[in-house]
Amino acid sequence: MSVEVVNLFPTTRLVGKDLLRRRLNLLKKTCVACGNTGNIPHRVNVGGIRLVVCGACLSEASRLLSLSAGDPPVTVVAKLLALRNPRKVALAMKRMQNAGVEVPWQEVLREAEFFRAQVRQRREEIQTEATVKRHAWLDELVKFLEKKVESRGLEWEIHDWIRTGKNTYIVKIGIYPWGTTFLEGTLDEIQECVLDIVGEVESARWRCPFCGVELGWHEVTVQGECMCGARFRQSTCRSVFGSAHENNVWEEIEERILSCLPEKERELYSTLINVGVRVEDLFENVAYLGKVFGWPTYVVQKQMRAKPKEEIFRSPTNALRVVLWEAGFSPCIHKLSRRRIDWWGGEVAGVKLYVCPSHPDYRGVVVRVEIQDVPLRKEWLSLPFKEADELYEAWTEWLIDNGDSGDYTVTDSLRVDDHEWSEGFIWKSQGYHSLSTKELRKVLEDGLEVYKEKVKMFLSVFSGVTYSARS
Numbered sequence: 001m002s003v004e005v006v007n008l009f010p011t012t013r014l015v016g017k018d019l020l021r022r023r024l025n026l027l028k029k030t031c032v033a034c035g036n037t038g039n040i041p042h043r044v045n046v047g048g049i050r051l052v053v054c055g056a057c058l059s060e061a062s063r064l065l066s067l068s069a070g071d072p073p074v075t076v077v078a079k080l081l082a083l084r085n086p087r088k089v090a091l092a093m094k095r096m097q098n099a100g101v102e103v104p105w106q107e108v109l110r111e112a113e114f115f116r117a118q119v120r121q122r123r124e125e126i127q128t129e130a131t132v133k134r135h136a137w138l139d140e141l142v143k144f145l146e147k148k149v150e151s152r153g154l155e156w157e158i159h160d161w162i163r164t165g166k167n168t169y170i171v172k173i174g175i176y177p178w179g180t181t182f183l184e185g186t187l188d189e190i191q192e193c194v195l196d197i198v199g200e201v202e203s204a205r206w207r208c209p210f211c212g213v214e215l216g217w218h219e220v221t222v223q224g225e226c227m228c229g230a231r232f233r234q235s236t237c238r239s240v241f242g243s244a245h246e247n248n249v250w251e252e253i254e255e256r257i258l259s260c261l262p263e264k265e266r267e268l269y270s271t272l273i274n275v276g277v278r279v280e281d282l283f284e285n286v287a288y289l290g291k292v293f294g295w296p297t298y299v300v301q302k303q304m305r306a307k308p309k310e311e312i313f314r315s316p317t318n319a320l321r322v323v324l325w326e327a328g329f330s331p332c333i334h335k336l337s338r339r340r341i342d343w344w345g346g347e348v349a350g351v352k353l354y355v356c357p358s359h360p361d362y363r364g365v366v367v368r369v370e371i372q373d374v375p376l377r378k379e380w381l382s383l384p385f386k387e388a389d390e391l392y393e394a395w396t397e398w399l400i401d402n403g404d405s406g407d408y409t410v411t412d413s414l415r416v417d418d419h420e421w422s423e424g425f426i427w428k429s430q431g432y433h434s435l436s437t438k439e440l441r442k443v444l445e446d447g448l449e450v451y452k453e454k455v456k457m458f459l460s461v462f463s464g465v466t467y468s469a470r471s
């Protein structure tokens, strides 16, 4: 028997269609044994006939049945047929007959039956070898985990694994309280990663915000309690898109504290929490410890209660929120540059205003004006497109040089959120944490007056220009 590999890509230079046709013809060669095409055809001599056999069939016949050049034609044919599923033998025979093979078929079939038993046995052996090898790997990993992870008080779990190469694997493994991960590599490499994780867990340190003592993973995640009596609460689910504080523990703390408050205060505190004020800024005996292996964790003492207002007022942003709430404004959350900002809507002198205490673009209080409610400004909305366009452009330009007035800046480009801009003003005073509701109203009224004044001034200048240009 002689075997030759057909070269699919001859070095002879052929051009265009010829080359393509020749390659396609070669690829179209059908394997007499399995009937598939395109899997690197080889040629096998049977008597004087050259049969095309695909690479897969040839290597299987050699591996499982030691097909060799010394085999008589009947044996070669029988070995090739023995690889086939019995239902497909007739088809394989037909392909061989078409190729011109003439052998005593009865004898071939008997011999094929004998070889088929060998194939089955060999396949089973190979399977077992692979399984044994796979499980040997797993046993070794388990032994390692017991010795290096379990013995140190940590827990482990193998969720799933697959073999990806001769000696490489991917394993989905949990090491608790650290978490779950996928590790890929040889057994040695995977073990090294596990040791890294164990090292990370053992060297992690936090500090109790109440008594200042240093804490390791065992106190925080297993014991769950500090020497001073404070308890650790690690979150177990959190919002992917919100801040780190949108998690189940935060909610529990909120619920627990709010239920102890009188109704009026409960409304204020829950509004503040909803706009993103942290629980630890609103309540006593609650502190944020930080992330513990990725999960936001809080420290709480037995007696949690609301902080007095003076304390909350230390943050100017929170102070302004409280005053806005007391003045009857209500908040609405928008998303700007991947963070949440709160706009508080209310009415001042018949005009709807939205106040943002936490705007990232400006220092100070940012106020959007509903232009529909400002008569002089509203008129522009009904102008024909071209005229309105001209007017807007001039207004924008004019505001750049003329927008400032005392503590206020009027602008047409306040970012409301990621998709919207608005007109309004900024109050730049730093003293807004000590405002009363009455003072807040005055600040907003004055700002609104400044805004209206700017509109008036601009219109007188702009119409002056256009009139002079027209005349």
Ligand SMILES: [Zn+2]
Binding pocket: 031, 032, 033, 034, 035, 036, 053, 054, 055, 056, 057, 058
């Ligand atoms: Zn084949």
Ligand SMILES: [Zn+2]
Binding pocket: 208, 209, 210, 211, 212, 213, 226, 227, 228, 229, 230
């Ligand atoms: Zn403590």
